[in-house]
Amino acid sequence: MIELVMGLMIWISTQTGWPVPEPPEIVYIESSQEMFLLSNDCHNEPNQPICSTYNPDHSNILGLYNNEIKTIFLEKDFWWASVRDQSILLHELVHHMQYTKNWEHYRKKCKGDIEKEAYDLQEKWLAIRGLDLGKTIDLGPLMRHVLTQCDIM
Template sequence: MTSLIAAYLAWIVSQTGLTAPHHPTIHSVTPAEMAQRYGAPESNALEFQALYSHEDRKIYLPEDWRSDSLKNRSALLHELVHHVQRENNVQAPCKAALERQAYDLQMKWLREQGVDDAYAIVGTNELTIYMVSTCRDDS
């Protein structure tokens, strides 16, 4: 996992020009724990592919995360983007706005891996990304 994280951080830095941070701590958690950490109902537990905690600078991956899955690896890359943002004190009008860069880099990385429809692999679309990356009064 250490070499995978190092490779992803190097790629993110090459794309953003930001400084490479130390490796974050990675925790494997149950779907219920993932939902709890996200503040979502447990019924939504299977929706979460990965999670970055800005407060404790840790990445949480589901127990069934596999390094041979492009979807899983892209989720790790997405959360590493948030770690790079956090460690470089990237400023945004709200926390949600940080999602745009993370999704854009995730999609770019997937396309570089030969994926034709990166949105399908992740299970999202441009409208959803727009919605989750838009600042709201309560974000």
């Protein structure tokens, strides 16, 4: 496991020039609902947080990185030998390296820019293996566009 994590971080470093940090902690999540709750961005209305409602049919969160505790959360069924799952880990490791490299800079960046860097590197890594990002993780072009945009207002 640590060999794969370090190998992926070294690959990211060769593509970006970022230093290779200490590896993050990796935690397995039991259900898609737990993953949803960990990832849910709530928007504060006056005196009341408004959060998305969990729908198991529309929960496609494959992995998460928490930059505060330097931890990657993966599905409990994560398979270390799967190229698809390795690409998900790579995506989350990009986030780990982004925040480790320059926490203050990335803390201020919009989420779309941060995601774009991770998806671009994930796409490149998969392409080297003859795979398409969209087909591998079931990510259509419209959804990718939405996930990598910053608020215009």
